[in-house]
Amino acid sequence: MRNVAAARYTRRMLLIAAVYVAGIVLASMVIDPGAPLGLLGIGLALIPGAAMLAAIGAIGRFVAELPDEYLRMLEVRKIIVATGVTLAITSVWGLLELYSDSLPRLPVFYVFPIWCAGLFVGQLVNRFAFGGDDTGGCP
Known part of the structure; x- marks a missing residue:
């Protein structure tokens, strides 16, 4: 289908x-x-x-x-995981930047690409942690 x-x-x-x-x-x-x-x-x-x-x-x-509500749930879970990954990376890096002058700054430009990479992590979470099969053509 x-x-x-x-x-x-x-x-x-x-x-x-x-x-x-x-x-x-x-x-x-x-x-x-x-x-x-x-x-x-x-x-x-x-x-x-x-x-x-x-x-x-x-x-x-x-x-x-x-x-399909199941595929919708898988996509929403990917979005939630991507948001969590982004918040974790940017928050931790921001704290490291705050307390260190030797670290390179993370330009805000990279937040969206990090979130997009987090969608991939979310897909892995769906597949391996929850056994979700998102073969319905979902991105």
């Missing part, structure tokens, strides 16, 4: 990922890191930011569109 929600999600995320990558590349080519950020720079920097917001919205929409 084909999961229509997963197919829609995949199409949305492919478009969002393309906008995100294009925004990062364009901003990196145009914006001079040493110069003050003008209106053009702000606008270009907001393109990948808007794509991140769209990705979060697409994930929420995917969960809402899933017709």
Whole structure:
């Protein structure tokens, strides 16, 4: 059986990922890191930011569109695990930064990629800790 929600999600995320990558590349080519950020720079920097917001919205929409409550539960569990992983990493690293001058700073830019990696951890938790089989086409 084909999961229509997963197919829609995949199409949305492919478009969002393309906008995100294009925004990062364009901003990196145009914006001079040493110069003050003008209106053009702000606008270009907001393109990948808007794509991140769209990705979060697409994930929420995917969960809402899933017709199967078991698959929906697996996705929600992945999101909860990803949020916990992100909070743990950023909070612990932030405390280490607070009390050490020798550690490199973690740019806020990395919070969303850490959360996305946490979705993978959540999928592993579903599969191995709870025996969940998310073969319904879920991302």
